[in-house]
Amino acid sequence: MIKKISAFAAAAVIAASLSVSAFATTYEDAVAAAKAAGVQSNNVQELDNFLQVHKDCFTSDEYDDMIADLNNIRDTYVAPYCLGGSKEKVAKAPADLSEQDKILIGKEWTEDEKKAIQNDLINLGKKHNVIVTITKVDDAHFTVAAEHKHDSSSSNGNNSNNSNNNGGGTTIKSDNPVASTGAGETETSNAAAAVAAVTLAMAGFGVFMVAKKNRA
């Protein structure tokens, strides 16, 4: 009888653990949430790349937290411009937006909204030991860099590579999707032109003053 009970208990524990693992949130879920939130597909790919590399650094709960945050961004900043939203611009759900639609909505954001999204991303990173740096925000794009410090004392220290190393590196730094691949326009040559222009103006002014004085 005891054997039967213990076998039943073991089966129950296994079944429970299986069900837990079946519902454990993974990095793929976080990426799917970003897609559904209307994030631009190249930024979703950047997130995918970052999480692919660091997938073991985050727990299921942390992924849940990321998803909650992404859903919040979707509901607060994207959904109002989508189908049925208070400021409807595009008659589609956030998950169905095309890349052009996403740019259109991005252009509608006020400076305060952009700032709020930036702060949200930075704070989300802080919570999970990821240094998020936003270097540039234009009409519709955020330039984001994400660096994960491999700190063995962190709460998510199940990264097999971090036992001896504390060093970190930028895994993903959001570049312009289409890079500047021509040559010629450099900072040095632009600076030289600017100096030449200022000198020209000053010299012209000097000549004018001298000529005026001579006449007097």
Add this chain to the structure above:
Amino acid sequence: MSDAVKKTEQHAHKHKTSSSRVLRTVTYVLTPFLILVLLCSTAVLALFKPFKEFKPYLDTTFGATPMEVRNLRTINKYRDDDAPEQIKEVEVEVNGKQETHTIVYPYYGDYYAELNCEAAGLKKIPVYSGQSADILEKGAGWYNGSVFIGRPGNVVIAGHNHTFFYNLPKCEIGDVVTLETCYCKCTYIINERVVFKESDYTYVYPTDDDRLTMYTCWNEGRLGMSQYRLAFICKLQDIEWKEVEKKE
């Protein structure tokens, strides 16, 4: 007129004469100097545009040698020297079967791969992770908003038209392109040539098919900056996975 008044007038005249002499001297010295500055500045401004057009050719002639480029491979300001290697096992579908292979994920700025397209004269082009200006000085750049090499989707690589992708316009449809990392070697066949505007992201967005997109600035065959890009879209033919040894 009293002597005192005469003296004062003489003194004033003397003073006026000496001050006008100083002014004249200053004028004689200053005027040619100012004219010289004026001419030099005008020359600099006039040469600015031709210099910009000529600079790529100067860079091509006097730019970094392949040896210097090789030395640059190990320098990466975007990561700490003791940053751990990012090695992970991934499930890959090969001919309908699931296989496990190892990927060494690069940090931003790391040397990542070598690109070859023998037919077009693109030989041993170093590919780095990222596309910032400093990275594109060292080699071609893999866009980290595209998939990692070997993963399903669109791999996007950009390079300068006056250095590493100078020969890119020579590519033709049907040419074989190889992309080799430390964990896999991908073989592609060029199947499309497109010219697009830099504000059009269509060709760099993720795709459902497995492809390589290589692009550079397109200035109607001339070097220098342009708002257009010339891209070659290549279809994946084969992936050869390598054994990866973990460094202790």
